[in-house]
Amino acid sequence: MSVILIAEDEEAMLEIFAQVVEDLGHRALRASNGEEALVLARTEPPDLVVSDHMMPRRTGVELLRTLRADSRLKEVPFLLLSAARPTGLEEADAFLSKPVDLDTFEQAVQNVLRVRAAPEEPPRQEPMLAGARADRSNGTVREEMLNWVAHEIKTPLSSARLNAQLLLRKQGERSSGDERKCTEIILRQLDRMNTLVTSILDAARLSEGKLALRLEPGNFTAFLLEVVQDWSELQPQVDFLLKGAEQRVELSFDAERVRYILNNLISNAVKYGGETRRVEVSLSLSPGLAVVQVRDWGVGIAAAELPNVFDRFHRAEVAGGQGHGLGLYIAGALARLHGGTLGVQSTLGEGSTFSLRLPLSSSRRGL
Incomplete structure (x- = not known):
């Protein structure tokens, strides 16, 4: 003990x-x-x-x-x-x-x-500040305010979520299906609230140039396989196809932030994929870049709306008011912070293809 x-x-x-x-x-x-x-x-x-x-x-x-x-x-x-x-x-x-x-x-x-007695790991890479540094005094005040907002909102969220998880664990096999279903609904709604709060805070930090990336070299192919596998288990009714995973691709990237980008793209493909229930994720290489494409065969996006899909608070008319209008804005900004881009091609009624381009590791660029 x-x-x-x-x-x-x-x-x-x-x-x-x-x-x-x-x-x-x-x-x-x-x-x-x-x-x-x-x-x-x-x-x-x-x-x-x-x-x-x-x-x-x-x-x-x-x-x-x-x-x-x-x-x-x-x-x-x-x-x-x-x-x-x-x-x-x-x-x-x-x-x-x-x-x-x-x-x-x-x-x-x-x-x-x-691991208390294990040898110490090498020090982590220092966070890289995104964008130009704002005025020191004003930037510090804004960051303190963002941290305060995060603490004051997420602390009660965390307490509610942990209590709901404990309740679900204690219900076990003894409770009725309706009771467990109610607890699971509570957890899902708390997760939605947390996602919204996180998106608002991230959007604020991005606009202030204060969001930090933690770049680490890694096997991007294995990372992408893991993301798609997670979605396959989460949405078994959807057919997920991954192409190009036979090649090993090395990148220096922030896994948490790139996972956010991919989760946003795949989530939209599932949500607006129509009756096809199929999502294709492909990995390919172009000069100096790794390219991930996420394709669906759903409702698509009108040509007039394509220039605005990465704007803050923009929600396509076809979305029926779903979402909070920050997901693609944050995803596009995170791609740019990595030195990459996020783009889209779409035809109304035929589906959409989002393309994430990230720079290859320097050693791979020379090949």
């Missing part, structure tokens, strides 16, 4: 994190602010610290840095939680974005405890 210190200023979140930790067989120490967490850590050194970032009397990152400066506590692993992506998050042993998934949280706790 390990001793796990949990620092969280929202009482509901503190109690649910403690309950999850205790259900895993560990002992939980509870702190409602950063200073209290520091006192508890110095009184009884924990095996792991789980901390929110935006807390009174010491933020999560400030708590982390204070512990690292203490010779008795500098080796204690630290799991940081935040609705935003605070400066200094890379100093933590692990980071989870709120709202936190129950299984993901449990797995993160177990993983950090398991």
Whole structure:
């Protein structure tokens, strides 16, 4: 049994994190602010610290840095939680974005405890700021406001989602199908709310040039296979075809952000694919670029609307008012941040093809 210190200023979140930790067989120490967490850590050194970032009397990152400066506590692993992506998050042993998934949280706790004595990994690549830097003072204020909005909205969302997941787990086989269905609907609606909040915050950061990319080299073909496989399992009634996966393509990309782009394109292909229920994803190479195309045979987009599909808050008339009008705007901006482009070809009534172009790794360009 390990001793796990949990620092969280929202009482509901503190109690649910403690309950999850205790259900895993560990002992939980509870702190409602950063200073209290520091006192508890110095009184009884924990095996792991789980901390929110935006807390009174010491933020999560400030708590982390204070512990690292203490010779008795500098080796204690630290799991940081935040609705935003605070400066200094890379100093933590692990980071989870709120709202936190129950299984993901449990797995993160177990993983950090398991690798506590393992050799340290090489430092992560520093985030690359997207776009030109805004005025320092104004930019800082805006970023603080965005972080505050994220924290104030996503923290109750996270609490509601974790409680709904716990309820679903406890219902198990004993509850009626109607009860489980109601809980699953609650979870889906909470996920929709989280997606909307995330999109609004991302759109704001993009317009301010404040969104950060974490570029890492990797096998893009394997990544694309994983994305399409996830969709095949999520939507078994749709026929997903992946072409061009026999070639290995190396890219330097932000997996989380590119997954957002692809998920948005595939989601639209499923949503507006009509009766065909078929989505084709293809991977090909052109000079210096990897090209991913997502094609459907559905309702298509009118020629007059094509120039505006990547605008903020634009929703095609054929969409019937669905969506929040930010998905393609964010996807296009993320493609540009990677040095690539996102385009579309479409004919009304015949379907659409979205093309994502990303620059190849420098070593591959020379081939």
